[in-house]
Structures are given as C-alpha cells and as structure tokens.
Amino acid sequence: MTRHALLAGAIAALAALPAASETAPKDVAFAEGAVATSLSGVAGDPESGAKIMTTNAKGNCVACHLIEAMPNVQFPGNIAPPLDGVASRYDEAQLRGIIANAKMTFDGSFMPAFYKTEGFIRPGNAYTGKAPEGDLPPILTAQEIEDVLAYLLTLK
Amino acid sequence: MHRTATKSVAQTFLGMTFGIALAGAAFADPVDDKLVIETDNGPLELVTTAPAAAHLEGALTTLYSGWHYREDDTRDMERDDFDNPGMVFVDMGIDSWNKAQGVNGESCAGCHEGPESMAGLRAVTPRVDEKTGKLMTVENYVNGCVTERMGLEAWGMTSDKMKDMLALISMQSRGMPVNVATDGAAAPFYAQGKEIYYTRYGQLEMSCASCHEDNQGLFIRADHLSQGQINGFPTYRLKDAGILSAQQRFVGCVRDTRAETFKPNSDEFKALELYVASRGNGLSVEGVSVRH
Numbered sequence: 001m002t003r004h005a006l007l008a009g010a011i012a013a014l015a016a017l018p019a020a021s022e023t024a025p026k027d028v029a030f031a032e033g034a035v036a037t038s039l040s041g042v043a044g045d046p047e048s049g050a051k052i053m054t055t056n057a058k059g060n061c062v063a064c065h066l067i068e069a070m071p072n073v074q075f076p077g078n079i080a081p082p083l084d085g086v087a088s089r090y091d092e093a094q095l096r097g098i099i100a101n102a103k104m105t106f107d108g109s110f111m112p113a114f115y116k117t118e119g120f121i122r123p124g125n126a127y128t129g130k131a132p133e134g135d136l137p138p139i140l141t142a143q144e145i146e147d148v149l150a151y152l153l154t155l156k
Numbered sequence: 157m158h159r160t161a162t163k164s165v166a167q168t169f170l171g172m173t174f175g176i177a178l179a180g181a182a183f184a185d186p187v188d189d190k191l192v193i194e195t196d197n198g199p200l201e202l203v204t205t206a207p208a209a210a211h212l213e214g215a216l217t218t219l220y221s222g223w224h225y226r227e228d229d230t231r232d233m234e235r236d237d238f239d240n241p242g243m244v245f246v247d248m249g250i251d252s253w254n255k256a257q258g259v260n261g262e263s264c265a266g267c268h269e270g271p272e273s274m275a276g277l278r279a280v281t282p283r284v285d286e287k288t289g290k291l292m293t294v295e296n297y298v299n300g301c302v303t304e305r306m307g308l309e310a311w312g313m314t315s316d317k318m319k320d321m322l323a324l325i326s327m328q329s330r331g332m333p334v335n336v337a338t339d340g341a342a343a344p345f346y347a348q349g350k351e352i353y354y355t356r357y358g359q360l361e362m363s364c365a366s367c368h369e370d371n372q373g374l375f376i377r378a379d380h381l382s383q384g385q386i387n388g389f390p391t392y393r394l395k396d397a398g399i400l401s402a403q404q405r406f407v408g409c410v411r412d413t414r415a416e417t418f419k420p421n422s423d424e425f426k427a428l429e430l431y432v433a434s435r436g437n438g439l440s441v442e443g444v445s446v447r448h
C-alpha cells in the first residue's frame with residue numbers, strides 16, 4: 001500500500017467520523033445553559049459561520065443583532081445586544097449553549113433555538129407556512145452551530 | 157450560569173450602545189406626525205394615536221397606527237387620495253357594487269343603494285351576528301349576500317373581487333373610531349383571539365406579542381416593528397402592488413415564525429382579527445392605508 005492510499009483511507013475514515021460523534025438535538029446536554037462538547041466533533045470554520053449568520057434562511061442573526069465587525073451588513077436589527085466583544089463576556093461552552101438554545105440561558109428569550117427539533121406549537125416546513133413533511137430538522141446543523149461558534153469566538 | 161435577562165436589561169444595554177452608535181437618533185420611536193388626508197370632500201384628520209382602552213392595561217398604554225412606523229414617502233402617499241394607489245381598487249369596488257352580477261341580475265346597489273349605506277360597519281367588525289351567533293368579518297357579510305341573495309358561488313376570501321369590495325366598504329368608515337365589542341356574545345371569540353395572540357408558534361417560537369408588543373419600535377433587520385394594528389386594513393402594500401387584507405397579513409406574520417399557518421377565514425384567524433381590532437379601539441379606520 002502506498003502512502004497516498006493510506007492517507008486516502010485515513011481521510012475516508014475521518015469523513016465517516018463526524019456522524020458518529022455528532023450529538024443529536026434531543027441529546028444535547030445543557031449545564032446551566034452551557035454545552036461543553038462540540039456538537040459535530042469537527043472544529044468550526046469561522047468564515048462559514050459569518051456566512052450563516054448573515055443568511056436569511058440560516059442563522060439570520062443580524063436580523064436582531066448588530067455586529068460592528070461586519071460593516072458590510074446593511075440594516076442590522078437592534079432588538080438584541082450587539083455581538084461585538086461577546087467572546088470576552090462568555091466562554092466557548094456558554095456561547096455554544098446560547099446558539100443551540102438561548103432559552104436555556106435566557107429564560108423565555110425572544111431568540112430562536114437553532115438546534116432544537118421538538119416541543120414546538122404548529123411548527124412549519126421552513127418558511128412555506130405548511131406543515132413539515134417527516135421529521136423537523138433543526139434550523140442549523142451541528143456543524144453550522146460549530147461554525148457560528150467559531151466566528152463568535154473571534155469577537156473578543 | 158443561568159441568567160434571566162429581562163427585556164428591560166437588554167433594552168437599557170441597547171439604548172446605551174445605540175445612543176453612541178447613532179448619535180442619539182430616536183431609533184426606537186414611532187414618528188411624531190399627524191395624518192390629514194386630502195379627500196374629494198376636503199381635508200380629513202385621522203386619529204392615529206390614542207390612549208389604550210381599559211382591556212389593554214398592562215399590554216399597551218398608547219396606541220399607534222402602523223402609519224407612524226413607515227418612511228416619510230410611504231406616509232405621504234396616504235395624505236392624499238390622489239396619491240394613494242389603493243383608491244384604484246376602491247373604484248373597482250364601486251363598479252362591482254353597481255354591477256348586475258347576481259343570477260337574476262341583482263346588484264349590491266339594488267338592495268343597499270349607495271355604498272355609504274355601509275358606513276360604520278368596518279369600525280365594528282368582526283362582530284357577532286345577533287341572529288346566528290356567528291363571528292362575522294366584512295368578508296363574511298359580503299359572501300352572505302353573494303351566495304344567499306345573488307345565487308352566486310362564494311367569492312374567495314382573499315380574491316381580488318373580495319378585496320376590492322372590502323376596500324370600498326372600509327372607506328365608508330374612514331375617520332370613524334374602531335370600536336369592536338369584546339364583551340357579551342363576543343367574549344369567547346375575544347378570549348380565543350387573545351390566546352392566539354400570545355402563543356409562541358412555529359420553530360422560531362414567536363407570538364404576535366413577541367414582535368408587536370415586546371419589540372415594537374425596534375428594528376428586525378430593516379423592518380421597523382409597529383404595534384401590528386389593523387385599523388388601516390385593508391392596506392395597499394407597496395411590496396405586493398396590491399390590496400392586502402388583515403387575514404392575509406396574519407398568514408404572512410405566522411409563516412415568518414416557521415409555523416404552519418392558519419387559513420384566511422379560519423375560526424382561529426377570525427377570532428384573532430377580533431382581538432387585534434380591539435387592540436386598536438379608539439384609532440380611526442383608515443379606509444385603505446398605504447404600507448410598504
């Protein structure tokens with residue numbers, strides 16, 4: 001076996017890994033709002049996180065939060081605290097918990113839970129207004145949560 | 157760390173930050189302005205801000221028409237019937253009113269004479285019909301005549317025909333204060349509507365109150381959140397280039413919470429219309445307003 005083949009094998013094994021170490025939304029363990037372990041088992045990508053945060057159908061965080069570190073975002077909302085400096089206010093586990101389900105940190109929060117699939121009243125199929133077909137996916141995937149987290153951790 | 161951040165904490169924090177960022181701009185307020193409309197019969201001043209009725213204690217203190225939250229140019233379009241694109245639809249409503257369209261040539265005008273005979277109806281609907289005990293919207297009354305007195309198929313609740321007629325009928329109450337009943341036979345519908353108003357629907361878990369009571373005056377992205385009043389409905393919506401009924405607005409807002417919506421004219425949305433209308437008791441009916 002050549003080195004290349006070995007490497008390819010290792011990569012294939014790695015690619016198969018995330019699913020195995022991914023935490024399903026209903027299995028996330030919150031400790032006083034915080035989530036200590038990575039939801040995907042794969043380090044987050046801050047660039048992808050920034051994209052998710054500014055995409056309407058994804059995180060759309062800027063609908064409510066101003067982020068001065070994102071000067072190109074037009075008309076950010078002002079409903080929620082600005083996110084600049086947020087990584088100095090919270091540690092990684094706390095931020096992961098807030099993104100996954102902010103209601104575990106802020107009782108009754110207006111902020112949507114991005115990694116939750118149960119316990120809703122009349123959930124719909126995304127923004128179609130119709131009932132979902134099959135299981136309801138979380139708004140963001142495990143990896144997307146980790147990506148957003150990676151971006152927030154740059155906001156020192 | 158289980159923190160319970162109350163709204164006031166978040167907003168104080170916000171106020172401080174934005175005070176600096178926007179150099180003291182009054183970012184959270186409905187615009188202080190007066191709505192005087194140039195009509196065919198001269199200027200007409202509308203009541204667009206009013207003290208909240210007693211049943212709203214704890215929820216609202218001052219009522220603001222959605223007009224106060226829109227941009228200058230959108231507000232200006234409502235100041236003159238000539239500039240209000242909604243009036244085209246009122247005119248189509250007049251044509252429909254006068255047209256012999258029943259199976260035996262009946263027309264609205266044949267039974268009701270001029271559309272002015274409808275003055276006051278929009279201000280008190282939805283209301284419970286004394287004879288049937290049913291909750292009636294203007295659309296329900298229209299379809300009652302269309303099917304029973306004109307022998308036609310019911311008009312679609314959100315069809316153009318229906319909305320033209322709704323626009324015409326609402327115009328007859330322009331300037332009158334919204335005054336829907338919340339007690340007596342209306343009480344159970346009011347209670348149902350109120351329950352829906354405060355229920356956090358959908359995957360985003362948001363209620364009407366989340367946006368229009370807790371966060372009115374703030375911006376959700378570029379949208380200035382109003383109190384979600386319906387005294388201006390039906391409205392001419394610039395985004396749709398057409399007339400939008402309250403029932404349609406409810407569909408849009410509930411859909412935006414990633415929820416399965418209720419249907420226009422469902423028992424739920426009719427009760428909600430009664431409740432939301434009652435939150436505007438005291439504001440003028442705007443006839444056909446202009447919104448973005």
